[in-house]
Amino acid sequence: MRIKGNILLISLLLTFGQILSGALPAHSVELGQDATGDPNAVQIQGNTSGFLYSERIILTAAHVLNQLRIQPNGDTDGFVFAPGLADKTNAKRYKIIKAFIPKTFVNSDFSKNIQAFDDFAIVVIDEDMPLKAKVKIATEDQMRRFAKEKSEVIMIGYGLQNGSQRKNPQDIIRAPHKMTGYLYTPEMMVEHARLYNLRPSSWTTSDWGVNHDQKTGSICSGDSGSGHFVEENSVRYYVGTAGNGGESSNCKADGTFSYTTGGFMANFSSPNKFLDLIKSAETFVEEQKNLQMLKAEEARLAAELKAKQEAEAKAAAELKAKQEAEAKAAALKKTTITCFNGKLVKKVTAVKPVCPKGYKKK
Numbered sequence: 210m211r212i213k214g215n216i217l218l219i220s221l222l223l224t225f226g227q228i229l230s231g232a233l234p235a236h237s238v239e240l241g242q243d244a245t246g247d248p249n250a251v252q253i254q255g256n257t258s259g260f261l262y263s264e265r266i267i268l269t270a271a272h273v274l275n276q277l278r279i280q281p282n283g284d285t286d287g288f289v290f291a292p293g294l295a296d297k298t299n300a301k302r303y304k305i306i307k308a309f310i311p312k313t314f315v316n317s318d319f320s321k322n323i324q325a326f327d328d329f330a331i332v333v334i335d336e337d338m339p340l341k342a343k344v345k346i347a348t349e350d351q352m353r354r355f356a357k358e359k360s361e362v363i364m365i366g367y368g369l370q371n372g373s374q375r376k377n378p379q380d381i382i383r384a385p386h387k388m389t390g391y392l393y394t395p396e397m398m399v400e401h402a403r404l405y406n407l408r409p410s411s412w413t414t415s416d417w418g419v420n421h422d423q424k425t426g427s428i429c430s431g432d433s434g435s436g437h438f439v440e441e442n443s444v445r446y447y448v449g450t451a452g453n454g455g456e457s458s459n460c461k462a463d464g465t466f467s468y469t470t471g472g473f474m475a476n477f478s479s480p481n482k483f484l485d486l487i488k489s490a491e492t493f494v495e496e497q498k499n500l501q502m503l504k505a506e507e508a509r510l511a512a513e514l515k516a517k518q519e520a521e522a523k524a525a526a527e528l529k530a531k532q533e534a535e536a537k538a539a540a541l542k543k544t545t546i547t548c549f550n551g552k553l554v555k556k557v558t559a560v561k562p563v564c565p566k567g568y569k570k571k
Contacts, residue, residue, distance in 0.1 A: 241386035241426030248341035250365035260436025269434030295384035328452030347446035368431025388426025429460025449477035
C-alpha cells in the first residue's frame with residue numbers, strides 16, 4: 210500500500226517557512242559528559258542531532274528539517290552519520306530518503322510569543338544502520354511513573370559544548386555529549402512556571418519537560434532532535450525530543466551559564482502523540498525494504514539469466530570451434546588406397562590419394 214500525503218505533510222515547512230527562517234538556533238549539550246560510542250545518538254547533516262529508533266528510522270525535531278533540502282513530498286538528499294561517532298571526517302553517510310512531521314507542528318518564535326507545538330519529526334534512511342540498543346516508546350503511564358520516581362532522564366546530542374565553539378563549531382570532529390535530569394509531567398511544568406513566572410501569557414499549552422543545570426549539563430546550539438530517554442532493564446524508553454522550546458538560552462558566547470531562578474526547563478510533547486506517524490514511517494520502511502528485495506531479486510534473476518546465456522554462448526562457440534578443428538583435422542588426414550594394373554598392385558598414401566596413371570582403384 211502506497212503511503213498517502215496525509216502521512217507526510219512536509220509542505221508544512223512551506224506554510225511555516227517564514228517562522229522557520231527566523232527560528233532560534235537549535236540547542237546542544239553544555240557542561241555535559243562525553244558520550245562517544247553511544248548506540249542511538251546520531252548527527253544529522255547541518256549540525257543537528259537525532260535518535261536512532263530502529264535500523265532505518267531516526268527521531269528528531271521538525272524545526273531542523275529546513276536544512277535538509279526537503280521537497281514538498283518529503284524527498285530529501287540529506288544524510289546522517291552512524292551513532293556515537295566523534296571524528297566523522299571519513300565516516301559513512303547514510304542517505305535520508307523521506308521525512309515525516311505531524312500536521313500539528315508549529316515552530317516557536319519567542320520574538321512574537323509564539324509557542325512551539327509538537328516539534329517532532331521522523332527521517333528515514335535508505336539502508337539499515339546497526340542498532341545495538343533496544344528502544345521502546347514510553348507509555349503515558351510509564352512516563353508518569355518516571356516522573357514520580359525521579360528516574361534519571363538522559364539526553365545525548367552533538368551540539369556545542371561551550372559558547373566559544375560558536376566561532377569555530379568543528380561539528381565534523383565534535384563528539385556527542387550527554388546531560389541528565391528528571392522528567393516533569395505537564396502538571397509539574399505548570400506549577401514550575403507558576404512558581405518562577407517563566408512562561409509568556411500567550412503560551413496556552415503545557416508539555417512534558419526535563420530540568421537542566423550546570424551540574425548535569427544543559428542544551429545548546431546543535432542538540433535539537435536529540436532524544437530524552439530513561440534506561441531500564443537494558444531498554445531505552447523514549448520520552449521526548451529536544452525541540453525548539455525552553456525557558457532560557459544557555460551556552461552563551463561569553464562562556465557564562467544563564468538560567469532562571471527556578472532552573473532551566475526544556476519542554477516537549479509526549480511521543481505517544483506521534484505513534485500513528487511512527488507507524489506510517491515503519492510502513493514506509495517495510496515498503497522500501499520489499500521494493501529493495503524485489504529489485505535485488507530481479508537483479509539476481511537477470512544476473513543468472515545473463516550468466517546462463519553467456520555459458521550457453523560459450524558452449525556453442527566451443528562446440529563450433531571443436532567441429533571446425535575436427536573438420537580441419539579430417540581434411541588433413543592421410544589415407545591409403547590400393548591401386549591395380551592387371552596383376553600389378555600399388556598402395557598410395559596421401560591426404561587425397563590418387564592412383565598412378567594406368568592404375569585403378571578397386
